Amino acid sequence: MNTARLITHTPSPGAWNMAVDEALLQSAAVTGTITLRVYGWSEPTLSLGYFQPYRDREYHAPSRPCVVVRRATGGGAIVHDHEVTYSLTAPTDGRLKRRLDDWYRLVHETWIRTLAELGIAAHRCLQTDPQKEQQFLCFHRRSAGDLLLGSAKIGGSAQRRHAQAVLQHGSLILKRSVAAPELAGIAELSGRDLSDRAWLDGWVSSLGQALNVCWQSGELTDEETRRAEELERTKFGHLRWTQRR
Amino acid sequence: MKPENLLFAETHEWAHIAHEAGGQVATVGISAFAVEQLTDLVYMELPEVGATVAxxxxxxxxxxxxAVSPLFSPVAGEVLAVNTELPDHLETLHASPxxxxxxxxxRITDxxxxxxxxxxxAYQKQCAAAGDDPA
Known part of the structure; x- marks a missing residue:
């Protein structure tokens, strides 16, 4: 069983969150470290998918007051507010002994198991709906493997693949946000308020078993922090990146 | 083109080498195996004509x-032309990779x-080692 690092971060600004995830991706390529990072957002933040045009955010009125960042991963826009966000970074040298496509399934299945223990019956979307793939919001799209509660999407993930490493990050909606009032969360759909996050330990443990890794709590290295600060300044916090399309 | 007549990078790009005007020009793309692995392609960003690539x-x-995945140049040189129709017709990658x-x-410079x-x-062998049969 491999040892992997678990980082839990307090809510932070969007550009910093994206910069840390990319710094971890670069670190995984160089050091081979597997890292699960669980984090949050210091204010409601709209993240655009890598290929989405910046101007499209104007069509979504409720999120116009939100800070906006552009992700390095694809897919639709996400309003990050009352949610659990994670990133998983690892080298692609087979250390996890999993195909990259399996990462979605593993993460989402462990969400399903953890939620089931809480009496919440989530399930995976069985088929991609091509007609919904152009929706602005990620949670209006339907891709095979997405996490659904009834017919509502409550969880999704996306990857950024590099030659030597991969980043997968994703979100699980706990509660409806005023910046995306059309999207219900687990609280509205099930009547269960999971915002105390006590259940997260169970999910982390379940994911460790699924990946066959043993988590060890850790923090960013000095080099990762330096790299994240640079990426926040020059990329994710910069209009040249956010408005690049 | 038949895949047997192409060269492949470990990162799944192919190159067809032709002699033109005293030099070598590579036509490049991504392998059928890679297209199959990527599944359901929705966007592509092409290199810029005139760019120098290693x-x-x-x-x-x-x-x-x-997933967003990078495309790696299998050769070093100057980009002479790009298939501008491809991003709007990504199904072509499946039909005719x-x-x-x-x-x-x-244009190969090195x-x-x-x-x-x-x-x-050798490329087939690499794909098979990855746990799948190459297309």
Whole structure:
């Protein structure tokens, strides 16, 4: 069983969150470290998918007051507010002994198991709906493997693949946000308020078993922090990146 | 083009080498195996005409429903042309990965990069080792 690092971060600004995830991706390529990072957002933040045009955010009125960042991963826009966000970074040298496509399934299945223990019956979307793939919001799209509660999407993930490493990050909606009032969360759909996050330990443990890794709590290295600060300044916090399309 | 007549990078790009005007020009694309692995492609960003690329350098990107992946240049040189119709017709990559699905034509400036490319048999072996049969 491999040892992997678990980082839990307090809510932070969007550009910093994206910069840390990319710094971890670069670190995984160089050091081979597997890292699960669980984090949050210091204010409601709209993240655009890598290929989405910046101007499209104007069509979504409720999120116009939100800070906006552009992700390095694809897919639709996400309003990050009352949610659990994670990133998983690892080298692609087979250390996890999993195909990259399996990462979605593993993460989402462990969400399903953890939620089931809480009496919440989530399930995976069985088929991609091509007609919904152009929706602005990620949670209006339907891709095979997405996490659904009834017919509502409550969880999704996306990857950024590099030659030597991969980043997968994703979100699980706990509660409806005023910046995306059309999207219900687990609280509205099930009547269960999971915002105390006590259940997260169970999910982390379940994911460790699924990946066959043993988590060890850790923090960013000095080099990762330096790299994240640079990426926040020059990329994710910069209009040249956010408005690049 | 038949895949048997192409060279392949370990990162799944192919190159067809032709002699033109005293030099070598590579037509490059991504393998049928890679297209199959990526599944449900939705966006592609092409390299810029006139750009200089190194072998193994990222020169484009492709997004599938769930992942953004880099495209790596299999050769070193100058980008002469790109398949501008491809991003609007990504289904071509599935239907014709080795012909109509070409991505760029690159004038090779350093022929030594070709020695690092695999022939089709070696590439098939690599794909099989990854746990799947190459298409």
């Amino acid at each position: 072998a193994g350098e990222e020169f484009g990107e492709v997004e599938s429903v769930k 080795y012909d109509k699905g070409w991505i760029a034509r690159i 022929e030594s990069c070709l020695t690092k490319l695999l022939d089709y048999a």
